[in-house]
Amino acid sequence: MWKVIEKEICVENQTTISYGIAGATVEINDISTRKEEIEEFVRQLNRLEASEIHAYELVEDFLGR
Secondary structure (H helix, E strand, O other): OOEEEEEEEEEOOEEEEEEEEEOOOOEEEEEEOOHHHHHHHHHHHHHOOOOHHHHHHHHHHHHHO
């Protein structure tokens, strides 16, 4: 099962929250600063039962749309 993860990042002396995804054995941080966007992505991953083997390709596709 996929879930949303948060990480505090600092860009040009400004702190913000960046969101990523995590599965049982994989974690990809800093995908987007838009929480709603990542939540929808995680819902799709879970609905489609996406394999962690393809995690990086799935994120690349998500960012490319």
